[in-house]
Amino acid sequence: xxxxxxxxxxxxxxxxxxxxxxxxxxxxxxxxxxxxxxxxxxxxxxxxxxxxxxxxxxxxxxxxxxxxxxxxxxxxxxxxxxxxxxxxxxxxxxxxxxxxxxxxxxxxxxxxxxxxxxxxxxxxxxxxxxxxxxxxxxxxxxxxxxxxxxxxxxxxxxxxxxxxxxxxxxxxxxxxxxxxxxxxxxxxxxxxxxxxxxxxxxxxxxxxxxxxxxxxxxxxxxxxxxxxxxxxxxxxxxxxxxxxxxxxxxxxxxxxxxxxxxxxxxxxxxxxxxxxxxxxxxxxxxxxxxxxxxxxxxxxxxxxxxxxxxxxxxxxxxxxxxxxxxxxxxxxxxxxxxxxxxxxxxxxxxxxxxxxxxxxxxxxxxxxxxxxxxxxxxxxxxxxxxxxxxxxxxxxxxxxxxxxxxxxxxxxxxxxxxxxxxxxxxxxxxx
Amino acid sequence: xxxxxxxxxxxxxxxxxxxxxxxxxxxxxxxxxxxxxxxxxxxxxxxxxxxxxxxxxxxxxxxxxxxxxxxxxxxxxxxxxxxxxxxxxxxxxxxxxxxxxxxxxxxxxxxxxxxxxxxxxxxxxxxxxxxxxxxxxxxxxxxxxxxxxxxxxxxxxxxxxxxxxxxxxxxxxxxxxxxxxxxxxxxxxxxxxxxxxxxxxxxxxxxxxxxxxxxxxxxxxxxxxxxxxxxxxxxxxxxxxxxxxxxxxxxxxxxxxxxxxxxxxxxxxxxxxxxxxxxxxxxxxxxxxxxxxxxxxxxxxxxxxxxxxxx
Numbered sequence: 001x002x003x004x005x006x007x008x009x010x011x012x013x014x015x016x017x018x019x020x021x022x023x024x025x026x027x028x029x030x031x032x033x034x035x036x037x038x039x040x041x042x043x044x045x046x047x048x049x050x051x052x053x054x055x056x057x058x059x060x061x062x063x064x065x066x067x068x069x070x071x072x073x074x075x076x077x078x079x080x081x082x083x084x085x086x087x088x089x090x091x092x093x094x095x096x097x098x099x100x101x102x103x104x105x106x107x108x109x110x111x112x113x114x115x116x117x118x119x120x121x122x123x124x125x126x127x128x129x130x131x132x133x134x135x136x137x138x139x140x141x142x143x144x145x146x147x148x149x150x151x152x153x154x155x156x157x158x159x160x161x162x163x164x165x166x167x168x169x170x171x172x173x174x175x176x177x178x179x180x181x182x183x184x185x186x187x188x189x190x191x192x193x194x195x196x197x198x199x200x201x202x203x204x205x206x207x208x209x210x211x212x213x214x215x216x217x218x219x220x221x222x223x224x225x226x227x228x229x230x231x232x233x234x235x236x237x238x239x240x241x242x243x244x245x246x247x248x249x250x251x252x253x254x255x256x257x258x259x260x261x262x263x264x265x266x267x268x269x270x271x272x273x274x275x276x277x278x279x280x281x282x283x284x285x286x287x288x289x290x291x292x293x294x295x296x297x298x299x300x301x302x303x304x305x306x307x308x309x310x311x312x313x314x315x316x317x318x319x320x321x322x323x324x325x326x327x328x329x330x331x332x333x334x335x336x337x338x339x340x341x342x343x344x345x346x347x348x349x350x351x352x353x354x355x356x357x358x359x360x361x362x363x364x365x366x367x368x369x370x371x372x373x374x375x376x377x378x379x380x381x382x383x384x385x386x387x388x389x390x391x392x393x394x395x396x397x398x399x400x401x402x403x404x405x406x407x408x409x410x411x412x413x414x415x416x417x418x419x420x421x422x423x424x425x426x427x428x429x430x431x
Numbered sequence: 432x433x434x435x436x437x438x439x440x441x442x443x444x445x446x447x448x449x450x451x452x453x454x455x456x457x458x459x460x461x462x463x464x465x466x467x468x469x470x471x472x473x474x475x476x477x478x479x480x481x482x483x484x485x486x487x488x489x490x491x492x493x494x495x496x497x498x499x500x501x502x503x504x505x506x507x508x509x510x511x512x513x514x515x516x517x518x519x520x521x522x523x524x525x526x527x528x529x530x531x532x533x534x535x536x537x538x539x540x541x542x543x544x545x546x547x548x549x550x551x552x553x554x555x556x557x558x559x560x561x562x563x564x565x566x567x568x569x570x571x572x573x574x575x576x577x578x579x580x581x582x583x584x585x586x587x588x589x590x591x592x593x594x595x596x597x598x599x600x601x602x603x604x605x606x607x608x609x610x611x612x613x614x615x616x617x618x619x620x621x622x623x624x625x626x627x628x629x630x631x632x633x634x635x636x637x638x639x640x641x642x643x644x645x646x647x648x649x650x651x652x653x654x655x656x657x658x659x660x661x662x663x664x665x666x667x668x669x670x671x672x673x674x675x676x677x678x679x680x681x682x683x684x685x686x687x688x689x690x691x692x693x694x695x696x697x698x699x700x701x702x703x704x705x706x707x708x709x710x711x712x713x714x715x716x717x718x719x720x721x722x723x724x725x726x727x728x729x730x731x732x733x734x735x736x737x738x739x740x741x742x
Binding site: 053054091092096097098099101102105106109110122123126127129130131133134145147152153154190191192193195219220221 | 454455456459460463553556557559560563564565566567568569570572583584658659660662663664665669697700701704708710711
């Protein structure tokens with residue numbers, strides 16, 4: 001007689017269907033009744049956090065994550081927002097425009113988020129913003145792109161915690177013209193990021209009485225740069241460079257080999273070297289050169305108490321590295337934007353008496369009504385002025401000089417240096 | 432009515448019904464899946480039915496996307512003319528690329544198509560004054576309308592995606608059973624024999640690339656129209672690989688395989704990312720297992736083992 005090896009479990013097809021049906025019903029019910037769940041006044045405020053966990057932006061994403069977690073901890077330790085705790089709901093956008101839009105949809109229609117926040121790379125923001133606007137989900141970005149203030153996006157998309165590339169670039173022109181030289185050769189990657197620098201800096205620099213004597217566009221797939229350097233005019237006083245990606249190390253090394261000990265002044269943007277140790281082999285040539293930084297990576301002699309506390313909260317040492325691993329260099333020039341944006345969301349929700357998703361428009365109006373943002377623990381990078389019409393903030397920029405492998409502060413711009421004419425008035429657009 | 436057509440109509444009807452029963456998130460996902468399935472169906476015509484493994488279909492997707500988005504953004508073209516421009520643009524690009532790339536075969540064909548796509552991607556970056564390069568640009572909501580319907584609304588987007596998906600599915604279903612489609616399958620199965628039988632194999636493959644590229648361009652245009660964004664990242668290498676994965680998973684040479692594969696991939700990433708940060712690892716392992724144990728894809732295996740009539 002054969003014996004069944006597997007005893008009957010009592011698990012029937014009908015039973016399985018019932019279970020599946022109940023499960024599907026429960027799933028549908030929880031998804032279809034976000035309003036009911038939201039109505040629980042003690043429920044946490046959910047902030048959908050669009051983060052570059054994978055893809056080209058992953059090093060930024062890692063530090064945006066740490067900064068945001070620290071900011072939320074501080075907010076919750078202080079009692080939350082309107083008496084409710086704050087919960088970050090992180091989702092990887094893969095540094096991809098399509099996935100970014102999917103994540104926004106998930107925040108709005110499945111994760112029951114009150115607002116969306118985060119992310120750096122412009123293509124992810126621009127690919128996501130239309131969906132945020134269509135789903136009427138406030139979308140606070142930390143991207144530094146000019147896309148918000150240019151008027152391309154919508155009333156639901158704001159950038160209150162970090163300045164944009166246009167204001168950053170134009171604010172560099174007075175310092176370069178006054179201190180480094182009047183004849184500038186620009187070297188930039190031949191795509192939109194580089195073109196923004198080309199267009200905004202050249203206009204601002206010429207307004208300062210300077211001359212752009214050459215513009216050298218490097219194709220984005222280029223890996224060797226020496227062949228471009230003979231195009232640098234002999235009378236160049238300053239080389240303005242904004243190369244990005246892994247090739248920046250080769251670029252700097254080859255530039256050093258090309259010029260040897262006598263070179264023009266160098267001015268660059270730290271974007272190229274975020275999360276990269278300035279003391280890396282090959283970067284020696286940067287010694288004595290100048291960098292834009294959104295926030296100085298190294299703790300400066302006149303460090304504010306707020307910067308000190310911000311570093312401690314996020315876990316960054318005086319050299320801009322993780323306190324737990326000195327090789328893990330932060331993206332210090334940008335990540336403060338997450339901290340400040342979350343504090344602005346808090347201030348906006350408190351000002352508008354935000355209770356639930358029905359108050360989203362009031363939240364946006366409350367943020368649009370903001371203007372001066374003083375230096376303090378909510379804004380440790382520096383004071384800012386928010387323009388509610390353009391949904392863009394303006395603030396101080398920092399210029400540091402590489403000395404003995406460290407970035408030491410050479411100049412702080414005024415906020416006025418960063419201002420430009422409004423290009424849009426989002427407040428005239430309907431919700 | 433034969434079973435294949437009945438199945439196609441049934442799937443279309445089920446997708447129409449799904450909008451009313453699915454929660455908003457899943458309905459939104461399904462709209463995107465249908466758009467990307469159009470892309471996969473276009474790719475499937477070249478790869479699954481003709482045996483042409485292209486690694487450059489992102490070029491056609493991008494041509495359609497920019498054909499529509501640039502004509503709307505810079506010239507104010509209404510939706511229908513912009514869609515026609517997108518179809519013409521992608522057909523022209525496919526015709527040129529096909530004419531040149533089909534001088535090669537096998538691995539060389541893959542490399543040549545990949546290089547063309549990379550050239551297209553770099554072209555989009557180069558003309559950033561028009562395209563905004565890697566950043567891309569937003570198509571204003573006010574432009575995204577057709578015959579009074581707002582294509583940026585949930586229902587407008589879903590049913591526009593469904594309409595174009597349905598048309599493409601029925602077109603593909605008709606093509607693969609027409610003499611043209613049969614000839615393509617013959618080429619895939621045994622090209623020398625098809626040549627010996629008197630088919631103009633080179634011309635048929637060229638037509639296949641043109642139709643495949645045009646359908647892919649339709650998908651690119653539809654994505655820009657329904658989701659309001661056009662950017663160079665959609666013309667980059669990953670977007671040439673994605674339809675290959677969709678088709679391999681769903682079943683190459685099956686009409687519904689692209690839909691199944693696209694849905695599977697989108698939800699695989701979505702669900703695994705909810706479980707862990709290492710979701711790419713999970714997705715990778717699942718894809719390897721599926722490729723090992725279902726080498727003909729889900730519907731390909733189903734057709735082989737249980738439903739031989741499956742189109």
